[in-house]
Amino acid sequence: MAENNAVPMIQAIDLTVGYGDIVVLENINFTINKGEIFVIIGGSGCGKSTILKHLIGLYEPIKGDILIKGESIVKADWDEKRRIMKSFGVLYQSGALFSALTITENIALQLEEYTDYPEDEIFRRVNEKLKLVGLEGAGPKMPSELSGGMKKRAALARAMALDPEILFFDEPSTSLDPVTAAMMDRLIIDLRDRLGTTMVIVTHDLDSIYAISDRVIMLDKATKTIVARGKPSELRKSNPPPSVKEFLERAGLSRKMD
Amino acid sequence: MAEEKDRIIETEVQKQFRLHEPQIRPAIEYTGEASLKFWKDIINILAIIGEIAEASWFAIRNPRRIRWRETLFYMDICGADALPISCMICYLMGLILGFQASLQMHKFGTDLYVADMVGLSIVKELGPLMVAMICTGRAGSAFAAEISTMKVSEEIDAMVTMGFNPSRFLIIPKLLALILVMPVLTVFGNVLGIIGGMTVGVFSLGLPVITYFNRTVLVITPRTFSEGLIKSAVFAVLIAAVGCLRGLEAKNDTHGVGSAATSAVVSGIFLVIIADTLMTYLFSRF
Numbered sequence: 001m002a003e004n005n006a007v008p009m010i011q012a013i014d015l016t017v018g019y020g021d022i023v024v025l026e027n028i029n030f031t032i033n034k035g036e037i038f039v040i041i042g043g044s045g046c047g048k049s050t051i052l053k054h055l056i057g058l059y060e061p062i063k064g065d066i067l068i069k070g071e072s073i074v075k076a077d078w079d080e081k082r083r084i085m086k087s088f089g090v091l092y093q094s095g096a097l098f099s100a101l102t103i104t105e106n107i108a109l110q111l112e113e114y115t116d117y118p119e120d121e122i123f124r125r126v127n128e129k130l131k132l133v134g135l136e137g138a139g140p141k142m143p144s145e146l147s148g149g150m151k152k153r154a155a156l157a158r159a160m161a162l163d164p165e166i167l168f169f170d171e172p173s174t175s176l177d178p179v180t181a182a183m184m185d186r187l188i189i190d191l192r193d194r195l196g197t198t199m200v201i202v203t204h205d206l207d208s209i210y211a212i213s214d215r216v217i218m219l220d221k222a223t224k225t226i227v228a229r230g231k232p233s234e235l236r237k238s239n240p241p242p243s244v245k246e247f248l249e250r251a252g253l254s255r256k257m258d
Numbered sequence: 259m260a261e262e263k264d265r266i267i268e269t270e271v272q273k274q275f276r277l278h279e280p281q282i283r284p285a286i287e288y289t290g291e292a293s294l295k296f297w298k299d300i301i302n303i304l305a306i307i308g309e310i311a312e313a314s315w316f317a318i319r320n321p322r323r324i325r326w327r328e329t330l331f332y333m334d335i336c337g338a339d340a341l342p343i344s345c346m347i348c349y350l351m352g353l354i355l356g357f358q359a360s361l362q363m364h365k366f367g368t369d370l371y372v373a374d375m376v377g378l379s380i381v382k383e384l385g386p387l388m389v390a391m392i393c394t395g396r397a398g399s400a401f402a403a404e405i406s407t408m409k410v411s412e413e414i415d416a417m418v419t420m421g422f423n424p425s426r427f428l429i430i431p432k433l434l435a436l437i438l439v440m441p442v443l444t445v446f447g448n449v450l451g452i453i454g455g456m457t458v459g460v461f462s463l464g465l466p467v468i469t470y471f472n473r474t475v476l477v478i479t480p481r482t483f484s485e486g487l488i489k490s491a492v493f494a495v496l497i498a499a500v501g502c503l504r505g506l507e508a509k510n511d512t513h514g515v516g517s518a519a520t521s522a523v524v525s526g527i528f529l530v531i532i533a534d535t536l537m538t539y540l541f542s543r544f
């Protein structure tokens with residue numbers, strides 16, 4: 001059992017990612033432990049979404065390996081990949097709700113496919129998730145009838161449908177108002193504390209970096225590597241390179257304001 | 259020196275707009291590239307048909323897990339909504355054929371053979387073909403546009419990471435809907451086409467309705483009738499497959515959606531004609 005705990009949730013080993021011949025990030029190494037809130041930051045276009053999509057197995061890396069609970073998602077064949085994928089939920093940058101289905105159907109889809117729950121149990125669970133993200137009553141609506149922020153929250157409800165072990169977020173708080181963004185942060189911390197869910201979060205939101213993250217890595221477009229890593233508070237003290245400093249100082253600024 | 263710099267800047271600018279600039283390329287280069295693309299395309303089409311076969315096999319073994327609600331939805335938009343236009347076009351087709359045939363047959367005094375000519379052409383060829391053309395334009399392009407839009411909005415990615423097989427979720431309901439609906443449309447089209455021919459026979463050649471009808475029933479054997487329906491079902495598979503393929507391989511932008519739809523129609527028509535040629539040959543041999 002002790003040995004089992006020692007296996008990290010996610011491991012990126014010498015990871016080089018990109019599109020075709022274009023290398024976006026090179027020789028990335030990091031480890032994410034169970035129950036950790038791991039935040040990936042960096043300027044726009046530095047490859048945050050790219051690395052996230054590699055971690056969830058959508059793209060094949062140019063080089064290196066990704067281990068999810070010690071199993072390589074890179075070398076897995078499609079059946080194994082699907083099995084690994086079922087253990088995590090993903091919140092996409094654009095929400096990615098299925099536009100042909102209602103919100104309830106979107107959230108119920110995985111429950112219908114992967115569990116034997118009767119219909120009323122599925123319905124109960126769907127409503128529970130909707131309540132969690134503050135969207136009670138939005139179930140019968142179509143995704144096109146929701147605002148950007150509501151879509152994002154509905155998508156989060158869908159990502160949580162099977163109570164996954166790992167949740168990936170691509171910019172959860174963009175297009176949310178400050179109050180809802182803070183609610184999202186609380187929700188993330190609450191989920192981690194209650195269920196021990198591991199969270200991998202890509203974000204620009206400086207407040208939430210300080211509020212929720214256990215560990216941060218910062219990617220850089222120019223050097224194509226990780227330029228800073230550690231606890232956010234430690235990062236600021238430890239005389240980081242200018243680009244990192246600027247990013248974090250702006251975070252400090254916006255924190256002073258409230 | 260300044261001129262030199264200007265030129266460099268100009269080419270930089272040109273590079274940015276390279277998509278919108280018409281390109282004149284050597285014919286050999288173009289031919290080579292086009293045939294390579296064509297070859298890759300054939301491989302892709304075969305691959306997707308293989309994938310569809312696998313997904314269909316899964317569907318046959320687990321009929322409960324077919325997404326019937328979506329299938330019904332597509333049957334509605336591909337079938338019910340396409341019925342008036344299919345009937346209309348087939349009726350006009352019968353009318354045109356009847357008229358052309360009546361001109362020739364009348365010369366030989368074999369007016370009644372108009373019924374043979376129209377009946378056989380419609381049931382064996384034109385009924386299935388016209389319905390296939392309409393379905394390529396309506397359903398094939400719609401499938402491609404739908405799937406490529408889903409790609410742009412990350413819905414396909416979401417589907418994959420939720421552990422679903424996109425072919426089972428996206429292709430099977432569409433394929434099933436078309437396979438069920440196109441033969442039915444063809445039957446309606448056949449009937450209307452024959453009525454078109456009959457209109458000419460009765461009003462222009464003065465044949466009695468019952469004579470024309472009896473002649474038609476005599477020449478259209480169950481075999482010819484089912485040949486047409488088999489063709490129609492095969493066309494359905496091709497149209498659905500190529501529509502979904504074009505959607506799945508679309509570029510990740512809004513421009514990609516448009517070209518996916520266009521390309522679905524062009525390749526759909528092409529494949530349907532090829533398959534028709536092959537099947538006509540095969541049916542004539544056996």
Ligand SMILES: Nc1ncnc2c1ncn2[C@@H]1O[C@H](COP(=O)(O)OP(=O)(O)OP(=O)(O)O)[C@@H](O)[C@H]1O
Pocket residue numbers: 019022024042043044045046047048049050051510
């Ligand atoms: N499909 C693609 N093909 C080629 N290059 C791509 C593709 N998608 C992204 N890129 C490139 O990869 C780099 C990283 O893109 P990515 O979307 O990962 O950035 P990001 O860090 O998520 O930015 P943002 O914060 O704006 O979402 C960019 O320079 C982009 O131009």
Ligand SMILES: [Mg+2]
Pocket residue numbers: 048049050093170
């Ligand atoms: Mg991004």
